[in-house]
Amino acid sequence: MSNELQPFFSPKGAALIGASSNAQKLSYGILENMGRYGFSGAIYPVNPKAHEILGHTCYPDISQVPDPVDLAVIVLPAPATPAVLQACGERGIKFVIIISGGFREVGGEGISLEAEVLRIADQYDMRIIGPNCVGTVGLHSGFNSTFINGLPDVGSIGFVSQSGAVCGGVVDYVIGKGVGFSVFASLGNEADITETDMIAYLADDPNTKVIAAYVEAINDGPRFIEVAKKVTRKKPIVILKSGRTQDGARSVSSHTGSMAGAHAAYQAAFKQSAVIEANTISELFDIAMVLGSGKLPKGNRVAILTNAGGPAALLADSLSVNGLTIPDLSEETRQTLRAGLVPSAQVQNPVDMLGGASPAEYKLAVSTVLQDPNVDIAIPVLVPQSLVSVEDVARNIIEAAGTSDKPVIAFLMGDHSIQQGRKILHDAGIPTYAYPERIGPALGALLRYAKRISTADESATAKIKANQTAAAAILKGKTSLGEADTRPLLKAYGIPVVHGAVATSAAQAAQMAQQFAGKLAMKIVSPHILHKSDVGGILLNIEGADAASQAYEQLIRQVSKAKPDARLEGVLIEQMARPGIEVIIGMQRDVQFGPLLMFGMGGIYVELLTDVSFRVAPLTRQDATEMIMETKAGKLLQGLRGAQPADIDAVVDTLLKLSQLALDFPQINEIEINPLSVAGQGAGVLALDGRVILS
């Protein structure tokens, strides 16, 4: 896969089909951009009505364009595009960017035009970016096929966007801020090349250290997970997904259905593939910046070195809510700081060097705390002071940072006075932030990435032993399964279910009592009785065949007496559940990602607390364990306030079995086990109730 898409960012020669000599046209702006940023390849405007535009010789059609030409950029009305694409194919061009809109996004005729584009691409073995996109920029080659005004600095963030406007807006944000990019790719309708293709390409691009993406929808979820899992082992990916809150008019058919918003599957997929999710545009770049700096922290302990208390307090708040800590410094560190800083400086963490702190003091403080074994990350904080040079402080921070492998992040409070200092730090690869609240989320993401790639479990999921034939027979011809049919289905996949059946005679009750071990609950079955206990219709703690037989007779007798008119259909006999913690386990099939497993607190608390977590099948043991541990139900299972821990392994097994069941039978849309009763360690789980909805 490696270099196959490189001509999109660094072609030998690029033809611009539909180039205009009118400065008010987008294609004129594109031609300007192609020549403006040092691109050394050939540039060929194509326009039958012009001889030369912006100093470039113009060609009447693509067949006339000389070698070398390996990329065509098409800016023509949609209906004219297929014929031109065909001509590109005949000319032997393998890479095409279609900027033009008017395809699938407008519906109607546009849909068939896009299909035609794909057909031609297939015929000539061409790769297409777009249509309906803003183009590409290769910052290291200087190639620019967009009409965006201005460009950010050259650097190592590779940015992929499903929205051209977001691409343009992002460029506008970062111009002049020293945040460096390797490529920009606006993918438009993704008729051919998708975000996943581009991520796979950038994984091997030596100029790209971190991949950042703005995504509205991922259409091939399983392939995305497969590719992203591999890529994140060597290069971080950070994604901003919009539409996080659009619930749509999705019908709510169960707890699982109402809990799993459209976004839950994306979040699960990102977690499982070690992709870092950004919540906002700012976070996307804040996180990319720190992930791209190349230094991963060993832990979450931060030393803050500041020239003012207030901003340090705000920073500490931001770090603390994002899982970082401000540890005590070692006695040795404090001694060194005490000796080197002004006497009234505060040498606890945060280290307050006071308002007049000099560049040399910053250097001393940063390099000292970086040597402290209690510190994983150092953050120098500077509020601009009239008598201290921000630029000199920046240079001293860079020198100190060079003495250690630990990450150094700078917080320069302000905007007006810190621009030069920030540029100096960014050029040296030190992520620099102007707001304290933007540092916590970025470092929190860095920690999550470091943790995920160190613990990622690539082992294939062990195949679950299951009676598929039995399961298939139960499912056959059904549109849904109630409690009675769900029991044998779960049993076929080795999930322990509470035994229960309806006896219609005392003899049958006795037989069932022998079959189901332990104590039984026995309940009258009648369509005419709502409150069974009011008519003596429930007996508990029945044990043994004789007792069951007697209990059957007693129930019929009592209820007949209390409610002579009721039709009695028999007695429901169930194993009494051992006491356990009740959780919910479910599966809902997601359009993009397939089976989405859910775990959470059971009973009435499911809806009240929305304490649920999700992962996409197939689950690994680690996935299942993580989904339990990230909920409050998981904390309850671990044993609250000295309570004995519950059988978490058995819950993990159940999740794996449900994952397998969902993968084996694509016709199952939803499964819900609620509650699953979890007993003490080693004592297993028991599904008390469940249901299944098929497609």
Added chain:
Amino acid sequence: MSNELQPFFSPKGAALIGASSNAQKLSYGILENMGRYGFSGAIYPVNPKAHEILGHTCYPDISQVPDPVDLAVIVLPAPATPAVLQACGERGIKFVIIISGGFREVGGEGISLEAEVLRIADQYDMRIIGPNCVGTVGLHSGFNSTFINGLPDVGSIGFVSQSGAVCGGVVDYVIGKGVGFSVFASLGNEADITETDMIAYLADDPNTKVIAAYVEAINDGPRFIEVAKKVTRKKPIVILKSGRTQDGARSVSSHTGSMAGAHAAYQAAFKQSAVIEANTISELFDIAMVLGSGKLPKGNRVAILTNAGGPAALLADSLSVNGLTIPDLSEETRQTLRAGLVPSAQVQNPVDMLGGASPAEYKLAVSTVLQDPNVDIAIPVLVPQSLVSVEDVARNIIEAAGTSDKPVIAFLMGDHSIQQGRKILHDAGIPTYAYPERIGPALGALLRYAKRISTADESATAKIKANQTAAAAILKGKTSLGEADTRPLLKAYGIPVVHGAVATSAAQAAQMAQQFAGKLAMKIVSPHILHKSDVGGILLNIEGADAASQAYEQLIRQVSKAKPDARLEGVLIEQMARPGIEVIIGMQRDVQFGPLLMFGMGGIYVELLTDVSFRVAPLTRQDATEMIMETKAGKLLQGLRGAQPADIDAVVDTLLKLSQLALDFPQINEIEINPLSVAGQGAGVLALDGRVILS
């Protein structure tokens, strides 16, 4: 109170004591700033060694300074300050800013120096800002007593800060962005003038439309609440409080020496006084900007008008998570939009006018949706396009906004290309944001403010009837109360408690059964028996005197037989609690704010879910109701999934009674009722267990 602090921002004449002619000194920078921004009052540098500095005549000491002089700014070493302050008092100066540090914040001698400053201020009836501060700026008068480089635009945000560095950083952020301020006040150690004094002053300042504050600690909590409650009725207050987390609090206390209270008390106090809390520096100004625009929305329905889909999707996410909705537009609105916009425009909400949207289209779209009865707020969104003038769009948005009382907020995506457009919008009073994620929190805060001031309940809390004498007797000489003593204490304040007492004879048991209505639980009391039920030591559902007498004998007999060696001390007789929802109610005395009431879900869930809310005593009924409703326990009480609602009124009463109890007895540090069992509507509450800790 009104204009009493005005000379700090607009003096007739200001003396700068400690003025230096050395450009490397802070006081030189202050003198420059005093003369730089159009201040028309007199400026008098005071320095015995100079005749003139920066063109101002210099005076050897303050006694020599001519009239008019009503403000002194002192920049001298701390030990020299008291004598100079004394001289100011003798000269008749009533307003003094002490910039110098070296007072309480350094401890030791500094503490007595600050006490001396206060004594002198008192003697001469002077008001002091500082010491250890950055000074003040009155943007409308042009007066500037700080050494901060640069100034923001003149406008209507009054900013108060307990950190000079945060003041300086904020100025640095906003320079050139068109965000307008009325005053800056850095309060330093707040030896005399506190954040509350300054808020009270700004409430009457005609140039200030919104008060924004950065706060590390509020030392007089009750006075803050009293003042803020009044001020927010006419002018919004937004506060950023640092030390929200343990780590943040530690940074603050190491910085100023004032103890930061638990953040829960601050949050409660802010809610009760309709102060809007900002979570970050950005939010502080994002919220101030929209609160200062002067238009309050009638509801939460937002129309989005955009020239690009991606940014609108991100905006919709941000709005949705902050309680705003994107409603359908009326058919009439859609028809007008369809007629006025390009044919392929999307006239659903968000209205997508497509990339080429012109200034005239923005005007049409904004003014049209503002007339729609389904819309409360309009947000035009612009991603810069090469062929559309951002400035023209800005002017057209302003014209459209002028046609309606509904708020209009602009989202201009980018930085580089939108600066002029943003300035034009800000100058016209239209809050403008560059990031979608910053709009939701700002509008959410605007809605909260609109709601709080419309529902604020100023009625005094009704005095609770209580038996204070009985309560005093119970508390006398105690350091803590167990369950047995807590019961009568709660009863003295009219809180229903489960009856319970130890009987030492069958006759006494019979007597208690007559006294406690309903069913009883009876339990053996013995220091030698751990598991009562194992030895037949518990009987339930006992009703009536005879049954109680028999049960007493039975318990003694059974247990004596099972455990012949155990010493039996009697039988605990308790009313059986009716089934109810278990909640927790508590009180903890906060250093700054006094009694802090707590409500939340009871049982093991308190710790697991941390589903709790807080308010400061005295509570109003509305406070108590709100604290219930903002928790998940409150949702449970309201009746989940068709369940009958519980007696929320009785919970409100209990909170009010606990509030009264805590106010009546300052020696009580903590009270906890856990669980309080809440029965159905009208059926009341019952405290099942409780304890009290005294100081």
